[in-house]
Amino acid sequence: MSTVNPYASPHATPDAAPPAALGQVEGLWSDGPWLVVRRGAKLPDVCVKTNEVAIRRLRHDFARGWSLGIPLSEQVSRRRLRIPLSVYAMVVIFVAALIGGTVGLNFLDRGSDHDSGPWMAAWFIALAALVVAAVVIGWRAVRVLRMVKTEGDYLWLSGVNPSYLAALPPWPPQDGPRSVPPAPIQHRSDL
Secondary structure (H helix, E strand, O other): OOOOOOOOOOOOOOOOOOHHHHHHOOOEEEEOOEEEEEOOOOOOOEOOOOOOEOOEEEEEEEEOOEEEEEEEOHHHHHHHHHHHHHHHHHHHHHHHHHHHHHHHHHHHHHOOOOOOHHHHHHHHHHHHHHHHHHHHHHHHHHOOOEEEEEEOOEEEEEOOOHHHHHOOOEOOOOOOOOOOOOOOOOOHHHO
């Protein structure tokens, strides 16, 4: 008789690479705070954010020709689902407050001598700023990795767990090109 419970919840696959085995993966290096990936390399089943066994992969296109399956743990997967729902709820609440406040101020303005125009403008600007802030914060919080640069067949990524990077061999590989630090990003104010 089989001891496998068909009603049990699924578990992580036992053949997933333990974090200590990261250094044995082909095409991955650490270059200081960045993960360097060679084109065609596959990230192991270890979450890049928590360094735990991954339960799913997020397909992400970083640049033309650069698409990776990013392994994520259960904790990171849940957070990626929870944050957008929170942002949507905040946007709905702010829009409802904007409409309610505008209607309320307009209603109060009908029988009075004072002008509520400045209050309505301030109310609209404050709530519009909150909506924009919620969307930007949600977009930044959901992002898992950020592309730093590409150079030939190599891609540099930031946002990786330091213990994940510590288990990888250092860049540059003995048979590959030398490391070139990324150029600083120029902002409009620097131009």
